[in-house]
Amino acid sequence: MxxxxxxxxxxxxxxxxxxxxxxxxxxxxxxxxxxxxxxxDARERARRRASVDPSLLEEWSRSRLPPKCSRALSGSVDAASGSWALSHVASRSKLYAAMDAELTERGLTAFDDAGGARTQGSGVDDLFAFDRVTGLARAKLTRLDVAVRAIVLPLPRRSRAAFRMRRATRAVVAAAGYHDGRDAWLQDPDAYHFSMFHASHHLAPTPASAAEVEAEMRAVARVVRGACAMTATIERVVATPSGSVVALWNLAGGSEPSAFRDALRAALPNAPAAQIVSDEHIMHTTLARLLRPPPGAGGDAAAATAAAAAIARQLTERLCGVEVTLPIAWFVQERDKLALALGGAHDATPTTFDACGGGG
Known part of the structure; x- marks a missing residue:
């Protein structure tokens, strides 16, 4: 057996x-x-590249966008969306080229003793304190009497785009001689976001009762539910005179940001006339902030500017073409100044884009 x-x-x-x-x-x-x-997807990208408006290709070439980035953009921009949408794409590209040139024209002035370029009215010393022994930077969190009320589009947490942005930023900043937490402040990838509109901000506080805030939240939710989830593609990365390293995105599909902002303006009539985000077309995400000149630059302003420009150029090469869909909007109440950027106290109420099939 x-x-x-x-x-x-x-x-x-x-x-x-x-x-x-x-x-x-x-x-x-x-x-x-x-x-x-x-x-x-490959066929769709090829179709878009073949049908992209030649004037856009000329704009990208004129602004010295690397050829690989032009190819990535032409494969992402929805050329079938019509001349109106493409005109907004072109407006963003012109804005981004001007922002890129600003560092060359003005230099990196964030560290000037006389007071250089500032972010939302604040300089490096207003936002950070440095330990005298370790040299490590600590964010100065300033509690606000009137909470900032902002509408932002968060980058999906743990998304491939967020992972690539964080990894590339850390690598390029370190290669330039900066140390995270000492000479540079890297944005928390869980807080990557696009600022769209403010119902109140710290430069123009607009007090509101609890009932009025609830009404603002309902009004914002109606606007969001009536809009399409935006798909965005990184066009380039720039360093600003104030030391911010910023990813600049163009629209690959979904609601036009300027139209979305117009709808928010109509829904929030008491919002400050002067917005923190002054350009209606811009789509930007802060990746890092340079806190001090790179080691070895000393007091040489030209060397510090060159290092910042090199960081932006290398990040553009690594990140242009990174694409992400933004399925939700947040109504954020920041209890501390620049809370999202500095890890301060804030509350976020999400609403999903429902038009055009929502965020899926």
Whole structure:
């Protein structure tokens, strides 16, 4: 009896092994074969590249955007969306080229003793304190009497885009001689976001009762639910005279940001006339802030400016073409000044974009 039983067990093992091998081969074949969606995406990108407006290609070339970035953008921008949408794409590109040139024209002035470029009215010393022993930077959190009420689009947490942005920023900043937490402040990737509109901000506080804030939240939710989730593509990265390293995005699909801001303005009639985000087209995400000149630059302003420009240039090469869909908007109440940027106290109420199929 032992012999036949062993034969049956051996045959069963051989059958199981053959089945496992077939499964492994099938999975390998599926992994190697392009998916229908992947083929479709590639065809769509090729169609967009072939149909992109030549004036856009000229604008990107004129602004010295690297060729790989122009190709990535032309494969992302929805050329079928019409001249109105493409005119806004062009407006963003012109704005970004001007922002890129500003560092060359003005230099990195954030560290000037006389008081250089500032961010929302604050300089480096207003926002950070440095330990005398370790040299480490600590954010100065300033509690606000009137909470900032902002509408922002958060980058999805743990998204591939957020991971690539964080990894590239850390690597490029470190290669330039900056140390995270000492000479530079890297943005928390969980707080990457696009600022869209302010119902109140610290430069123009607009007090509101609890009932009035609730009414603002309902009004914002109506606007968001009536809009389409935006898909954005990084066009370039710039360093500003105030030392901010900023990713600048263009629209690949969904609601036009300027139209979204117009709708928010109509829904929030008591909002400050002068907005923190002054340009209606811009889509930007802060990646880092340079806190001091790079080691070795000393007091050489030109060397510090060159280092900042090199960081922006290398990050542009690494990140242009990174694409992400923004499925929700937050109504944020920042209890501390620049809370999202500095890790301060804030509350966020999310609403999903419902038009055009929502964020999916």
């Amino acid at each position: 032992a012999g036949p039983r062993r034969s049956r067990l051996a045959a069963r093992r051989r059958t199981i092994a053959r089945c496992c091998a077939c499964v492994v081969l099938a999975l390998a074949a599926l992994a190697a074969r392009p998916t229908a969606r992947g083929v479709g």
